[in-house]
Amino acid sequence: CLTDGNGDVAWLRLDDVRTSFKPRQPEKIGVETQPSSLYHNVSFLCPDGTKQPIDSVDPCVWISHPWPLIVSRKSTSNSVSKLINFVSDSHEIYDLKTWEYLLRVLFNMSFQPIKMISPTPILDYLKQIPGFLFSSSLPKCKGSGDDRTISICVPNKATLDKCQLLSNVALVYSIEPGFSCIVSQDCLHNVSKGEADVTIISTEKLRKAYEKKNLKTVLYQSHYDYGSLRQVAAVVRKNSKIHNLQDLKGKTACFTDEDGVGWNSFLMALKRKSLIEDDCHGASTIKKFFSNVCIIDSKPGDVFPTCFPDDGVKPSGVLEINEALGLRCITEGGGDVAFINYNALGRYLQDNPDLNTTLDDYTSICVYEDSSSYGCHLSW
Template sequence: MMAGRRAFWRLAVLLLALAAARGQETYRICVVEKFNSTKKASTYCTVLDEKGSQASCVLGQSRLDCFRKITKNKADFAVFPAEDILAASHYGSDEVAVTNNIRVFSKQPFQMQVAAVVRKAANITYMSDLRGQKFCHPGYGYSTDDWTQVMAQLFEQEVVPQRCEQALTVAENRLKSSSEFFKSACKAGPWAPDQAVDRRLKERYHNLCALCDDPDACATTDKYWERRGPLFCLTDGVGDVAWARLDDIDLHFGISSHVEPVTAAKDFSLLCPDGRQEPLDTPQHCTWMSRPWPAVVARKKVTQSIQKLISSLQDAKPHSWQWALLHLVESFNQDIVPLDKIMPLEDYLHQAPGFLKAYSLPACRPPRTVRVCTRSNVEAAKCRMLAQAAQALGVWPDLACVPGVSAEECALSVQEGNADVTVTLPQWQHVARRKYKLKPLLFEFSPDTSALYEVAAVVKAGKGIRNIQDLKGKKACFPSYDGVGWNTMVSLLKNNGLLTKSCPFSAALGEFFSEACVPGLNATSNMNSLCPSEINNTFAGEAGAFKCLASGKGDVAFISMNTVKKYTDGNSKEAWAKDLKSAEFRPLCTNGSSPACFLSWATPGQVMVYSNISSTRHEEIYLTFLTLQDYFGKKMKTPGMFQLFSAFDNYSNVLFQDRTERLDTLAGLQREKPLRHNYERMLEALAPCSGALPSSLPAALVAALAATRLFR
């Protein structure tokens, strides 16, 4: 009897335990794997899958992507540095709050503080005494992500009267202001992301390199570059005032550490923001800016539970799920400190003196912006997040996002001065140049040839068409008028003397081909005889041109070979492509049996501006996009905050193409890849023709082309 009761109670306890386990909440941490060299996700996320775990992983494209996932209830929490929290505070912050921060030193309230050190012998009694002094600055081009442009520029922003000449870029205005304020300085490292611009600026404002150990180079190899550099510049007797981190000041002068000081502290003092001077060992209220520690941000509905969970991880047993989660949250045995009060993002940042103020100092009055026209809601969302991320890292001028609905509307917006920039795809580039007077500022590029848009003359195998000359009198299928295929053939036939007419191009090609379908061409001649009705033109775009060829209507289609792959060998569910085999089609080679049988290659996209833009504004926008690429590109300086060239909200090719590696000039591309058959060079060399462009492309054609994602 007693044995039966014991068995009953064991069963009851087991059932209760199982019920509790089933009701146990699992919390989702968002982690970024792609740019994390430690590969934490692949190492520790699998451990979280074990039975009884209260956590699971959600992978994010970037840290700000993780933030969006938290606000959309696709994740519960993640860890963010201060700049991420600042960017996120402008973007759906009502849904989240800060629960814990992650500290290297538990007793230090802030991750970093920045201060100014002056030589007592320089007789700097008031702020006004700084004029004409010698300034030691950490410089630019750090490989770490804990020293932003905002921190680097803060001292000068506060003490140097900032000029704002319209004839100078924002960057040059800053340099000129400092050059005229200080007698000399050492500001080593790259002043601009373009080497030619960097050299020109350093020649023009060379006194800002005069204090460097190698003033002619003024480079990242200089003795006085990087964190400790300004302090050596000061204590070597070269400069009068240095801008440095407080922990480096402490170490350099041996204030509270046991390290042998470089020099005695008695000859130097801290210069406070209110003009006071204090001994080096009393930095209270004498720092100019404090940076908050990285913090755990969670959905508001689960903040209490997340704080409790995260705070309990310090006692995790090795190889348990708690141990795995601990490694995903912190690094190098940092301390996880629960906040006394769970607080909104902005309140958390406000606790660090000077942090938010540093972002309120305008770079120029009136402020300048680079206005980017976006063509969809998802592009607008990505643009806004890019703008906030750029501002948080001190990229000037600021970005602004101008809504649009199509490539044509954005091109018009730039032409009329309502936007500064539009990003186009290859098929739209020539129309943007000719009709809207735009010009390329930068080109998207990838060394992966599959990311380039290569146009081939695709024919059916076994039809006896062996070369371009054999196309005379044949029926042609083009994706669109004035697109890459069209302009490539105009250039190729013209340069090879195969056109009997020179202008208009539509008439010239009309004499070369017997019939054609050229969607968007306002003509009733043989150049549109193959097309279905314009209202329902199923031959528009890349897929349409291939359908025109595959159906037997045309003899040649000027399309990408990637399109052939996409719609053959069972890769497409389209009824017309169901039985197509790639072996049935082949590209014509312009150079015998060359393995690269394409007529032209175009970059994945172009950043375009108005042709009549001033040289100053051209350079300002150019440098802005190169800086964005430095911070958020494939070789980013701040790994993981945001991605310029990646999917966004599960949409591919938003604003820029996912496979783009970098933005570059045409000259820059030539150093990477020979520009033979390059479409952009073809356009440069293609003389204008009097044949009129259509006033606008038909809406049905625009929709068809947009569906191919080769036209936006």
């Protein structure tokens, strides 16, 4: 843009300037070639309004960016520094890469040498980088005068910490408008009432968001890896003598959420098997089909009770935790079937080794087959 005369000033990296604007090399040794006229017609514009030749050894810069750093707590900085010094001095022995060498390679992914400095407070180090802290403290661009802040509602303290970190990163990258984070146990309610602008939910809450709260989706996450998909299944213990949907009639069912994915996937399976009328009515149909029903994420005043009312176990806004509780419902809570992500079984069993059960103790019910050694799912 600049060299073709289409612009008056270019905002460039210094190394790109060195590459693009440099004297032509002599075509023959000993024969001097004059620099191009373009080389003479460009210069560095300094923040104070002065100019410097393009071949300045120490040109003025507007802002610098620090190299990636190895950061540690103050209490361990000396030990970490010694370790890095030790690793940097390691070498290959007889073509075999030692662990020290491999660790050095890990530190050196960008193939830039590690420059050792004495342990320094981060802020003191950044003060040495010309313009860096100043640029980070500049007020955001006002643009058209829109000073909105998008509020994101999250369900708990753990996700609040992540949200606030993301907000700080967005500020550094000049992403606008900025956003703030609030915590609520019913974010759908907050968004529907205008107390928050957006929230992040699992598919369990999607139908409720659409039909009861009149909300819409602006972005969704999808997995390309089939093994990472959330596969909702009717999970039972292998010794339960339940082999198909008909066998579930009159049993005790555990759902993670009323009107969630497991709930509606089961209703659709019943319709496909003609076990209920086409014009089914959610809760009443579930009530008639099972003898007992409990909901992991049940709230006071809901139609169905919570699955663990007496032992102080509380559900979470995190879907994976609720699905683990769904598996617990059939393991030790008196339930016959749990409608959960089949992939959650291994995680729950790994976190609860005292149960003395394995994946081989469970199976999932197939909709169109009586049994399957690989398990079946209702939806994904």
